Amino acid sequence: MKRSMRKQSGHAAMLFAIIIPALFGIFMLGSDGARALQTKARLEEAAEAAVLAVSAKDEEDHQLAKDYINHYLYDVDAITSIEVKKLSCDELPDCVAGTEEGEARYFEYQVAGRTSHRSWFPGNEVIAGFGDEFGVTGSSKARRYQSQPVDITFIVDFSGSMNDKWSGGKKKKIEDLKDIIDDVTTELGIYNDLYPEHPHRVAMTGFNRRTMNLGDNDKLLIRDQRITKLDTDDDSWDKDDIFYPQETINNQFVVKGRAKRIPNEDDLAVFKDLYFTTNLNSFMNQVRSFKASGGTASLQGIIRAGQIVQQLAKNPKQLIIILSDGEDFNHYSGQTEKLVNLGMCSNIRNLVNGGPMTVDGMGTSTGMKTPDGEQMSARMAVIGFDYELNANVGLRNCVGKDNVYKAENKDDILNQILSLITEEVGHLAN
Template sequence: MIVFVGMLPVMMMLFAFAMHLAQQMLAHARLLEAAEVASLAVAAQHEATQSQSEQLAQQVVDFYIKDNVGALTVTVGQDACTYASGCMQDAGELAPSMQTDVQVHSRYDSWLSFDAIGIKEQFELKGGSLSKRYLPKPVDVYLIVDFSYSMSWAWTDGQTKYAIVKDTLSRVVDQLKLYNKYNQEKSRIALIGFNRFSVRKVGGTRTLYNMDIYDNINETVAHMFEDKPAASNYYQSYSYYYPKNFHDIPLTEDYDHFLAELDTMTANARNAGTYSWQGMLRAAVVSDEATNLNPDQVFIVLSDGHDNTKTYNGVKTNRYLKMLVGAGLCQQLFDNMRGKTGRHGEAISVKAGVIGVDFLLDKESNGFYDCVGERNIYHASQGPDVYKYILQMLNEETGRLE
């Protein structure tokens, strides 16, 4: 009994210390949770100011912590890790990122106070959390667009398919401008049109080019990276049967020029069919000639119908693209790009997809299934789907938090 009475003060001090430690641990865990949620919330914002970020972090922390004394002190710091700063190279990162650091400082009333063992009436806690949001990498986008007559047909809300595609490409340019905010190098965009021919501007005049001049598919693929001569004057002079209502826009970071050129194009030529291999063969030349490559190379095909038939070895076929793909057209196109290096010596990533504009591609006959894979085939049943799917292809890593 005497021993118990002698130990009682010690036991009381241990009890008080344990209670205080438990309170601190619970409060600190809550504080760290609040800081982590606030950090993720701030990191996920789109183009917020420093004041807006601080206000959001304060609101989140105030929601989580209710038992503090006085005002909570919340600070927000953000730091970009980009190519320009050298941070990506030093850290071995593959994409630029924005790091968000939220620090919280809070004061509490102690459940128990015991000056003899240093437990004061109040105590302070500090803690924080660091979140990282991956930002867009600079990208080179090759838009391979169908200019067949059916693209002029009415679609969503009475707008033509081409009008919707044209508006969508303008929105894609806005997205690329956003990418440029985080990168020293600019994202670039190219347009490669196709119908019966490929069309380029030569000396300010639209000129027809046939990218498929060989009689053998293996020879066509073997020479796919070589440019072809202009089509003969016979084809150049018959614009009714061989229309020139569009032209290629080479890879550029001059978005105003891109949009101005796009504004001169139409898709209302009655005798324009769908010959998607013209676009893919032209894309091989354009991409191979590109220099100062960005780390992401993205090929996006926009088409609204089946390919026209082609006579090959005396037989009409609607599987000509599929035959070219089987001979290595897409494999060589994409492998050729992967074999190059970016402007900073980094590895090249290649993505490719096909968007059926109000058109469901046939898996059996359409060569794009073998070209880009089924998971990269999209069916835009409504106009807004076109932009949604393009953005999905461009933003595969963008906005990822950790």
């Protein structure tokens, strides 16, 4: 019996020696496996945080997503791939189907990444392991819906160049622009039908070298928003008139009377101020009748828009969108830039948001409030099409370079406007 036990003892020792590698391999697989699962969970968390940040910024910002992944994962050997997408409703079958059933439109943002990590226990020919490295993937989606009701003020270029065709469409620019505004109001109408108690509203002011709106006799009245003194020579050009920049700013929110001078061809244009309304069909019927002619002076539309917002704003969010196809005409370019430097655009934002004003006698604004006492917020943006954005320095400085967008085609313009209207921060999507 003792001899038998000694033989069994030897067998047990041999068996133990044989299974040690297997046990160690199980330990290593368990350790690296648990680490891989934890790393994947962390990558998913990073993707969720990144996609919310991307949706708030409203850009396909790969570097921002990469920064989030590096922050969440402390032992990354390499980020082997990263993908950031912004998809419009038209690119999402679920969204298209939803809008047909009366649901709100949304934009979807996607962040997906893959990272590689060095294994703690790579294994060898005898012991199983993960190899020298292992990879994990993670992804997340967020959606931005239209949320708070918005007052949208379009500042539209009705200069003669808008009658030209452009590379982004088959029609004249002015006709494509009308189609785009029609599409925007259609989307707003869907939202308003869902939330009739808090509807979006739209307004418009147009410009060439002047602005127009109805006078007391319901006839179009051409107005100059600048403070000027006519040159003594009746045949002189607009550029020879004396321009008073600071006095123009001091009277920025004063509704002007009839213009002293109407430049050549400006009077051939037909457009007028359209005040905030929820009657979107009537709004579009009037826009369809407008005609473009004359030169370009964006300062005119910006000043007039500020007056409309000051007098008629009601919703919590004020969005002012400048739509133009080119640089201001001749001397107006320098005048716009000068007025921006004196506070023309910051005065409009600060009037609504609260802040210092450069208008004589207005001091510091405490901000504008809705009828319910809610603080309003204002944002200004420029959407330029068919020209280099840097060509109009005044407009760029007016809204800030991060709020200037170049559109290559009609869809670009439409999606950018709708993106500006949607809520500031997205929600994670399943």
